[in-house]
Amino acid sequence: MSLLERLNNDMKQAMRNKEKDKLSVIRMVKASLQNEAIKLGTKELTDDVELTILSREVKQRKDSLHEFGKAGREDLVDKLRTELAIVELYMPKQLSEEELSEVVKETISEVGAKSKAEMGKVMSAIMPKVKGKADGALVNKLVQQHLS
Incomplete structure (x- = not known):
């Protein structure tokens, strides 16, 4: 199953379960994938490109998490931790x-x-x-x- 198919299935499930946070994150990741496909002028992205996009999404959230932590914005830190956990579900298993x-x-x-x-x-x-x-x-x- 491709990443896009997995995202679509999880998005439908999040809608059914009324999980607004998960739905929002999945939509953002899906939009990033679709934007990259448009930018590259292709319908299907390679696994390598998908992985690059997911890594970018994780890095953006980690950077923001660090900045909001320094600024003392615990409300945003908690939200970003949740988003990060959701995005990491789609990443390959990390090496120890x-x-x-x-x-x-x-x-x-x-x-x-x-x-x-x-x-x-x-x-x-x-x-x-x-x-x-x-x-x-x-x-x-x-x-x-x-x-x-």
């Missing part, structure tokens, strides 16, 4: 820190990196492997640890 650490070690040995100066080379090799499955900041932190 141990699994990610293994991928980092493998990639460092594949690339042959020895120092932090080669961090860019390692990051460009590793990010396509873990796209949507790991947070970029965590990947960055682990790469730095393994290169030092």
